[in-house]
Amino acid sequence: MIEIGCHIFIKKGGRTFLDPVKTSLLLEISKSGSLSGAARILNISYQHAWILVNEINKAYSEPLVVKKRGGNNGGGTEITANGQRILSEYHSISKQINKLINQINTEINF
Amino acid sequence: MIEIGCHIFIKKGGRTFLDPVKTSLLLEISKSGSLSGAARILNISYQHAWILVNEINKAYSEPLVVKKRGGNNGGGTEITANGQRILSEYHSISKQINKLINQINTEINF
Numbered sequence: 077m078i079e080i081g082c083h084i085f086i087k088k089g090g091r092t093f094l095d096p097v098k099t100s101l102l103l104e105i106s107k108s109g110s111l112s113g114a115a116r117i118l119n120i121s122y123q124h125a126w127i128l129v130n131e132i133n134k135a136y137s138e139p140l141v142v143k144k145r146g147g148n149n150g151g152g153t154e155i156t157a158n159g160q161r162i163l164s165e166y167h168s169i170s171k172q173i174n175k176l177i178n179q180i181n182t183e184i185n186f
Numbered sequence: 187m188i189e190i191g192c193h194i195f196i197k198k199g200g201r202t203f204l205d206p207v208k209t210s211l212l213l214e215i216s217k218s219g220s221l222s223g224a225a226r227i228l229n230i231s232y233q234h235a236w237i238l239v240n241e242i243n244k245a246y247s248e249p250l251v252v253k254k255r256g257g258n259n260g261g262g263t264e265i266t267a268n269g270q271r272i273l274s275e276y277h278s279i280s281k282q283i284n285k286l287i288n289q290i291n292t293e294i295n296f
Contacts, residue, residue: 080279083193169190169290176286180279 080177084170093135094166101128102155102163111153190287194280203245204276211238212265212273221263
């Protein structure tokens with residue numbers, strides 16, 4: 077079976093701050109409130125997750141992932157309101173592109 | 187400046203036989219009639235180019251890149267008619283997806 081797929085990435089000033097892996101990481105941080113928890117779910121090392129978060133924060137004009145201090149669990153990691161908005165924009169863009177791809181998938185003849 | 191981009195790939199039976207790098211390789215082989223010439227233009231090693239060609243040929247149900255024997259230059263490498271057709275389909279698909287992306291690029295507000 078032939079299938080078209082697409083990796084969507086978003087750049088700022090030529091640097092990629094969102095791609096499928098980074099988006100999954102943001103989503104898992106947002107769900108669990110923990111960088112180590114998100115890394116475990118994505119099956120990547122904590123160090124790798126931290127490098128990705130740094131890339132996201134550096135490529136965008138402000139940090140989208142921040143350390144949360146205090147609380148019952150002694151802090152954690154969270155996505156800023158702007159980060160949540162961008163994540164939701166990414167999903168809306170993916171949805172539009174994937175709708176077109178699904179349409180092409182039913183028409184192609186390789 | 188924020189910019190959306192997309193890497194399109196095409197799979198057969200779960201194996202990727204076309205992606206941006208493989209497509210550029212096929213295009214350069216098609217132009218130059220030579221695998222080493224194509225590798226030089228893409229700035230990859232001959233060995234790397236050959237691995238990519240093998241991946242393309244194995245993932246698709248028939249070889250799309252073949253050795254051409256004889257002729258004035260003692261042979262070379264060429265894309266089969268089916269390979270040319272698939273390459274042209276890939277470009278037509280890219281065009282459709284990129285048209286939508288350009289449209290989204292003018293609308294996004296990150």
